[in-house]
Amino acid sequence: MSKFTKKKSSELPAISTASLPDIVFMLLFFFMVVTVLRDDNLLVKNTLPKADQVEKLQKDRSVYIYAGKPSERYEDKYGKEGKIQIGDKFTDVSNIKFALTEARQKLLPELQDRVMVALKVDEETNTGLVTDIKQELRDLNMLKIIYITSPGNEIDSQ
Template sequence: MSKFRKKKGGEIPAVNTASLPDIVFMLLFFFMVVTVLRDNNLLVQNTLPKADQLEKLKKDRSVYIYAGKPSARYQDKYGTEGKIQIGDKFTDISNVKFALTEARERLRPELQDKVMVALKVDEDTKTGLVTDIKQQLRDLNMLKIIYITSPGNPIEQ
């Protein structure tokens, strides 16, 4: 028969940390891949009207135009009348053509002729502002327009 011996220290062995840097970098790359960065800083109030027949569209060929009253922190500087926002800045109706041409050029070359303009208009915005925007779009021959709404019943408010 063999003789059994007891270990003398009874200490717990040290934790092996050799794979810890691999795990940290794997998590870092995971969060870098799945994180979505915000495109625009919204400068206008944007309570979208409700609609019950919605369709989801691809965002790769869209140019967004926001219209509405300036948000509370910008009302001292810009007033309370409806404003147009393209990108991260307010745009006057006379500069909409330039801003849209610039936004169209930022798209991939094969999508520049197939661009869709997405209007995110606040529900309290005057129709005259939307009509002015649509007239500028007609002048640029950007005739594909999408009205962005929020899901819900438009009758029940």
């Protein structure tokens, strides 16, 4: 018979949390590197007109078209006339069909038939350019158009 006996406990030992901060910082750096904050690099001036009735819409089935004068960085290269931007590239009115077809194919297959075109038009843009864009959209049978504005009332800001 032994005088010293060990008690066997059925408890699990405590989990070491010493490496937990390392794991948290590693995940933080991973998500900082992988996250995309902005889809498009804006090449045109985009001061949006104000509207008093603004709704927030889903972005998952939208294709954005930016219209306006080139920003100051690009004035020397592209001039001061109104330009159309889809994605990260300038395009002409004649190439809108190709650019929108390409942008539509990037969406999920079930959303390609229900795509909405979001127009972000600078407040100083010529109306003729917007009319040309809308005519090309009619030819493509993309009839759901959203005009993106900023909240506020144009009359109060003058």
